[in-house]
Amino acid sequence: MAEQSPRYSKRLPGDDRALAPLEPEEMDRALTVRITLGEMTLDDAFSMRLPASFRELSLGALIERVFPDDSYAESTASLDVRANPDLPKLYESLLDTFRTWRRGGCDLRFFVNDGPEISAAEPVAKHLGVLRPAQTLLDLVIEQRFTTLDHSVAHGHWTSTKELREWLQSYTMLYLVANSGRPFGLNVEAEPDIGLHTIVSSLEKRRLAEPSPDSRSWQVTPDGRKELEGLGRETESLCERYDVFGDVLYGLHVAIEFESGLGRDLRSDVYEAEGLDPIRTAFLRLLFYGTIEETLGDEPERMLRPDFFDSVLAAAVPHSGLAGASIDSIIESGLTYSEERAEESQRLKEQRDLLARVRKA
Numbered sequence: 032m033a034e035q036s037p038r039y040s041k042r043l044p045g046d047d048r049a050l051a052p053l054e055p056e057e058m059d060r061a062l063t064v065r066i067t068l069g070e071m072t073l074d075d076a077f078s079m080r081l082p083a084s085f086r087e088l089s090l091g092a093l094i095e096r097v098f099p100d101d102s103y104a105e106s107t108a109s110l111d112v113r114a115n116p117d118l119p120k121l122y123e124s125l126l127d128t129f130r131t132w133r134r135g136g137c138d139l140r141f142f143v144n145d146g147p148e149i150s151a152a153e154p155v156a157k158h159l160g161v162l163r164p165a166q167t168l169l170d171l172v173i174e175q176r177f178t179t180l181d182h183s184v185a186h187g188h189w190t191s192t193k194e195l196r197e198w199l200q201s202y203t204m205l206y207l208v209a210n211s212g213r214p215f216g217l218n219v220e221a222e223p224d225i226g227l228h229t230i231v232s233s234l235e236k237r238r239l240a241e242p243s244p245d246s247r248s249w250q251v252t253p254d255g256r257k258e259l260e261g262l263g264r265e266t267e268s269l270c271e272r273y274d275v276f277g278d279v280l281y282g283l284h285v286a287i288e289f290e291s292g293l294g295r296d297l298r299s300d301v302y303e304a305e306g307l308d309p310i311r312t313a314f315l316r317l318l319f320y321g322t323i324e325e326t327l328g329d330e331p332e333r334m335l336r337p338d339f340f341d342s343v344l345a346a347a348v349p350h351s352g353l354a355g356a357s358i359d360s361i362i363e364s365g366l367t368y369s370e371e372r373a374e375e376s377q378r379l380k381e382q383r384d385l386l387a388r389v390r391k392a
Contacts, residue, residue, distance in 0.1 A: 077121040091151030136348030144170035177341035188308035313347030
């Protein structure tokens with residue numbers, strides 16, 4: 032059987048050299064790993080130098096060593112920030128990608144640039160080459176497919192991704208009809224099984240939307256408005272309680288700090304630890320803060336794409352890797368911090384009110 036041509040054959044501008052097989056005398060040379068995602072160009076690639084011993088690992092073991100689950104076990108000392116100041120940022124982005132993958136928020140496929148698809152179990156040594164004159168290279172291309180909605184189903188929050196996707200679509204449409212002031216080309220007389228009209232028709236059956244007075248488009252009913260107001264209050268309450276966990280600094284030898292500007296966003300991990308569906312909870316926040324409307328722009332039909340909500344909500348998959356005791360400690364500290372901050376705010380308000388009364392006396 033003839034070998035299939037490589038899925039990716041990326042080159043740097045002006046560089047048409049192919050990867051060459053390693054010569055025996057080159058086997059002890061330090062390893063450079065270069066990573067791009069999908070169609071990303073090599074100009075934007077992440078690269079990192081590793082000890083020669085890493086070539087003896089499988090791809091999966093190499094990923095575990097270079098991109099560990101525990102963010103405070105990582106070291107970026109081998110990143111050449113003088114050559115590329117953006118490498119630490121790229122490294123953090125890849126850390127999040129692999130954390131999301133480990134927790135079922137996405138699928139990853141691995142390809143060698145100018146080579147075959149490889150599995151995480153394969154030895155790295157089989158897929159090394161030298162980009163002449165002096166670079167031993169694992170040139171990796173990663174394809175990412177989001178499976179965010181599967182996380183909610185796997186944890187028992189929904190019976191199927193179809194059910195969850197339809198719920199997300201219906202409340203996105205209800206919000207858009209209520210707040211955008213645009214008909215989105217949704218003519219009331221359109222066929223009921225065409226595109227977005229299917230979603231809006233389901234809202235009509237539930238008495239959440241109805242034809243507008245001119246019968247040319249749709250509007251939200253009083254019941255629909257009440258439904259949105261209830262979800263809005265729920266979202267506000269969730270934000271008040273949990274937004275403090277959007278910036279948490281923690282570690283083995285670090286006191287837990289909040290709102291330092293240096294921490295990680297642990298809201299999804301906290302939602303899950305508190306028994307909430309992190310996907311639904313993150314959706315409500317993005318919906319009522321206008322993020323989903325902004326993402327759709329003038330193409331609301333994008334919500335019909337099977338991977339739209341998987342992609343938009345990918346960051347909602349918990350990926351900190353914290354053990355139960357650790358996340359419980361963070362939650363307790365965060366809620367205490369919020370209460371103390373609220374009490375201090377109330378105390379200052381009472382002082383201002385007292386001063387205002389004194390001035391009037």
